[in-house]
Amino acid sequence: MKASTQSKPRAASRQLPVRRAARAExxxxxxxxxxxxxNRALVFGDKWDYAPAPEDSKNYVIAPQHELFIxxxxxxxxxxxxxxxINPATEQTLTTIAAANAEDVDSAVKAARKAYDKVxxxxxxxxxxxxxxxxxxxxxxxxxxxxxxETMDGGKTIKESRxxxxxxxxxxxxxxxxxxxKLKYAFPGKTPQPLGVAxxxxxxxxxxxxxxxxxxPALACGNTVxxxxxxxxxxxxxxxxxxxxxxxxxxxxxxxxxxAGETGAALVxxxxxDKIAFTGSTDVGKLIARTIAARSADLCIGSAQGGSKRAxxxxxxxxxxxxxxxxAANILFEDAPIDQAIEGVINGIYFxxxxxxxxxxxxxxxxxxxxxxxxxxxxxxxxxxxxxxxxKNTDIGAINSRPQLEKIRExxxxxxxxxxxxxxxxxxxxxxxxxxxxxxxxxxxxxxxxASEEIFGPVLSVMTFRTPExxxxxxxxxxxxxxxxxxxxxxxxxxxxxxxxxxxxxxANTYNKFDPTSPFxxxxxxxFGREGGLQGLAAYCRLD
Numbered sequence: 379m380k381a382s383t384q385s386k387p388r389a390a391s392r393q394l395p396v397r398r399a400a401r402a403e404x405x406x407x408x409x410x411x412x413x414x415x416x417n418r419a420l421v422f423g424d425k426w427d428y429a430p431a432p433e434d435s436k437n438y439v440i441a442p443q444h445e446l447f448i449x450x451x452x453x454x455x456x457x458x459x460x461x462x463x464i465n466p467a468t469e470q471t472l473t474t475i476a477a478a479n480a481e482d483v484d485s486a487v488k489a490a491r492k493a494y495d496k497v498x499x500x501x502x503x504x505x506x507x508x509x510x511x512x513x514x515x516x517x518x519x520x521x522x523x524x525x526x527x528e529t530m531d532g533g534k535t536i537k538e539s540r541x542x543x544x545x546x547x548x549x550x551x552x553x554x555x556x557x558x559x560k561l562k563y564a565f566p567g568k569t570p571q572p573l574g575v576a577x578x579x580x581x582x583x584x585x586x587x588x589x590x591x592x593x594x595p596a597l598a599c600g601n602t603v604x605x606x607x608x609x610x611x612x613x614x615x616x617x618x619x620x621x622x623x624x625x626x627x628x629x630x631x632x633x634x635x636x637x638a639g640e641t642g643a644a645l646v647x648x649x650x651x652d653k654i655a656f657t658g659s660t661d662v663g664k665l666i667a668r669t670i671a672a673r674s675a676d677l678c679i680g681s682a683q684g685g686s687k688r689a690x691x692x693x694x695x696x697x698x699x700x701x702x703x704x705x706a707a708n709i710l711f712e713d714a715p716i717d718q719a720i721e722g723v724i725n726g727i728y729f730x731x732x733x734x735x736x737x738x739x740x741x742x743x744x745x746x747x748x749x750x751x752x753x754x755x756x757x758x759x760x761x762x763x764x765x766x767x768x769x770k771n772t773d774i775g776a777i778n779s780r781p782q783l784e785k786i787r788e789x790x791x792x793x794x795x796x797x798x799x800x801x802x803x804x805x806x807x808x809x810x811x812x813x814x815x816x817x818x819x820x821x822x823x824x825x826x827x828x829a830s831e832e833i834f835g836p837v838l839s840v841m842t843f844r845t846p847e848x849x850x851x852x853x854x855x856x857x858x859x860x861x862x863x864x865x866x867x868x869x870x871x872x873x874x875x876x877x878x879x880x881x882x883x884x885x886a887n888t889y890n891k892f893d894p895t896s897p898f899x900x901x902x903x904x905x906f907g908r909e910g911g912l913q914g915l916a917a918y919c920r921l922d
Contacts, residue, residue, distance in 0.1 A: 446636060461637075512625040591914075611778070654698050663905060711846075777835065786814050790833070858904045861882065864886050
């Protein structure tokens with residue numbers, strides 16, 4: 379037995395060099411170097427290239443000139459001035475759009491006040507709901523056209539406009555239409571009353587969706603609206619005005635004034651506005667907050683001295699909600715499902731070219747899985763397709779404007795100059811248009827600008843952590859507090875992190891999921907107030 383047991387190891391030891399030699403012969407015959415299993419990756423070359431699949435835009439004619447929408451009609455601006463609307467993917471002019479001045483804004487506010495006093499505030503909730511239902515159905519009918527216009531005007535991919543934005547736009551009108559005759563059930567023990575005329579200013583990253591977020595709850599509560607869209611993406615808001623006409627919405631209930639910052643300033647400073655809702659940059663939000671606070675203080679002093687006070691607002695100045703910038707932390711623990719988390723990270727930062735205020739632009743990876751995550755992230759971004767936003771296969775569209783592109787470039791260069799390592803997709807960017815390759819930065823510390831300033835582009839800053847306590851402390855150590863993400867398979871860890879993170883929205887094992895029933899908003903320099911859900915109704919009601 380002893381001799382038998384000793385002979386087997388010797389036989390095995392004789393066979394081992396033969397196997398190694400065979401492998402060496404195989405590798406040399408194939409002319410490819412041996413790659414360790416942990417470094418292997420699937421490389422398909424051009425085998426999985428997609429044929430072009432562009433959405434047809436020729437059937438949707440864009441008028442060469444667009445006017446202001448005031449009192450149910452399209453009217454020319456009093457100044458006679460217009461500005462160009464540019465397709466960021468081609469740098470071609472789509473149309474010219476009216477530039478409203480203070481006189482135009484005054485006309486819009488007067489029309490909204492007249493509609494509020496004589497029609498909309500007196501209309502039963504069930505009748506207001508019928509208009510909102512009608513608007514929602516027309517949006518569904520015209521969703522393909524609206525998606526194409528949204529893509530051409532803003533640069534986002536057609537599959538995002540078609541599959542994300544437009545369904546949510548219709549869903550918000552449907553949702554708030556249902557609440558229009560049930561407001562007393564939304565706020566038990568209270569008597570909800572409309573505020574009056576709402577001035578709403580929306581950004582360029584989700585033009586149509588932001589319009590729906592603001593207009594639908596305002597109308598459901600009985601308010602009238604003056605909307606000011608971003609100057610680079612006004613096209614779909616004006617197309618929405620045509621839908622309001624088609625739905626038979628009473629004149630003056632919604633008015634749309636287009637223009638640059640001066641138009642927005644005229645709206646904020648108008649004395650007959652009862653509510654201001656702003657979504658945009660933190661710097662502009664701070665300016666609006668200071669302006670309204672100063673007006674409120676002046677009016678309170680005047681009232682104390684025997685002056686008159688407006689009845690529409692509690693202190694004579696408009697109420698305010700702000701949804702501002704963010705620098706969200708996406709926290710990846712070592713017990714998380716890595717492949718699922720990588721997809722969530724990709725969706726969190728590269729969705730809509732990173733033009734998302736709640737984008738997961740800071741990735742915190744637990745040290746034990748850092749190398750594995752970086753490898754998978756590097757491989758995954760190489761599969762992202764950058765190009766024509768109207769192509770149904772495109773993953774990353776065009777940057778919204780040249781100034782935004784320059785801002786992204788400047789911040790990324792600052793990260794490289796400060797010692798971070800840049801990784802980008804190996805893709806060929808189109809010659810025309812505004813483009814930036816999907817990127818991520820490693821070796822980032824909290825002292826880097828890219829770790830604390832909002833880039834608002836397809837750029838991810840990657841950092842590491844060791845313990846949950848370190849993760850939420852570093853995630854919270856920033857002026858913003860809009861959103862965050864947590865990836866782990868432990869439910870207890872999710873609840874611990876959610877309770878510690880100072881963010882208005884926290885996603886667990888997913889990212890960028892939105893629903894009309896769910897409130898959205900931030901803390902600190904990300905603003906205050908909520909949009910969506912019952913909280914979105916409360917922002918447009920006076921609860922007596």
